[in-house]
Amino acid sequence: MDNFKSFNDFLKEQHGQVSPPAEEPPIQKTETPPAPPEKKKLRESPRRPRLKGKAYAAGGLGVLAVIGLSLFFLPIPLGYIDLQGTEVLTTDDVIFEGQIRQPVNVLQVSSSNLEERLSKDIRVASVSVSRRFPFVLEVNVTDRIPLAIVQDEFGYVFLDKDGVVMDSAQSIKKVNVPLITGKRLGNMLLGDSAAGGELDPALDFLNHLSPEGLRVFSEINIGNPDDIKAYTRDGITVKLGSGTDMAGQARLAENMVGDVKARGLSVEYLDANLASPFIKLKK
Secondary structure, eight states, X not given: OOSOOOHHHHHHHHTTOOOOOXXXXXXXXXXXXXXXXXXXXOOOOOOOOOHHHHHHHHXXXXXXXXXXXXXXXXXXXXXXXXXXXXXXXXXXXXXXXXXXXXXXXXXXXXXXXXXXXXHTSTTEEEEEEEEETTTEEEEEEEEOOOOEEEEOSSSXXXXXXXXXXXXXXXXXXXXXXXXXXXXXXXXXXXXXXXXXXXXXXXXXXXXXXXXXXXXXXXXEEOSSTXXXXXEETTSOEEEEETOTTHHHXXXXXXXXXXXXXXXXXXXXXXXXXXXSOEEEEOO
């Protein structure tokens, strides 16, 4: 039996009833749901600096600010003072007169204020203060040098080239600078000026001598304004008249004295007259 049929089917065929073929259930089509619309990609905004980085930067600036303030205000040693040109002042003098706080911090020192204070020292003729990289305060001082000695009411005073009283003494023994004689000053105090009066011709003469010439002359007498005389340390008298041109007469007198000494002449006096210089020999 190739094709087996059930008994019910057999009966139905016998009675002419053929069962229709079973219909296959309809296939339901599944509709594919529409794809959701594509989301537009948002443009990524540039990343902001991290808050952490900002905090580090702010902290670094704060540290630098604290260090800077410390250098300017706290007593921290920094740099040094370079004192030049003087044989009288010391670095301790500069610190004391400049009222510089110790330990020395050159960033805390006002150069203009220090310059002003040092200029008031009677031993100082001129001063300049400048800064040199990195932390050097350069102080250049020109010493006030005595040019002459003159008698005052209570003793003797030392004058510089401008006639300023820079020192005083009750008596003098060994003199290294020329004396101005023939006139006596009143009570002179340190810092007073004797310039602008009868001493001017003498100061003018001495100011126009060379350093060697200053060592040659020991005195200039202005007792008679029309017959001013200078004296060398070995006793030679030089007549200067009324001293109308002391600059020229000083150079002439110095040359005449040098010539006399070089030739070994014994002279009674020299006349440093610019129009007709004269040498009076001893008989």
